[in-house]
Amino acid sequence: MTTVPSPCVNWCDINPENGYCRGCYRTLTEIAxxxxxxxxxxxxxxxxxxxxxxQASE
Structure with a gap:
């Protein structure tokens, strides 16, 4: 069985405004x-x- 890959891009920085990682956009709970x-x-x-x-246009 193939494992779903992690969306991690090795840029780990949690945005305090929304709680999402600025690299992969997961929450700390999802990452952990x-x-x-x-x-x-x-x-x-x-x-x-x-x-x-x-989005890039925003």
Missing amino acids: NWSELSNPEKLEVWSLLTDRKP
């Missing part, structure tokens, strides 16, 4: 629990990242 999440749970986190990531 990543290795324990099932593949479907990891895919759910991935699906949230698009909405959290600021």
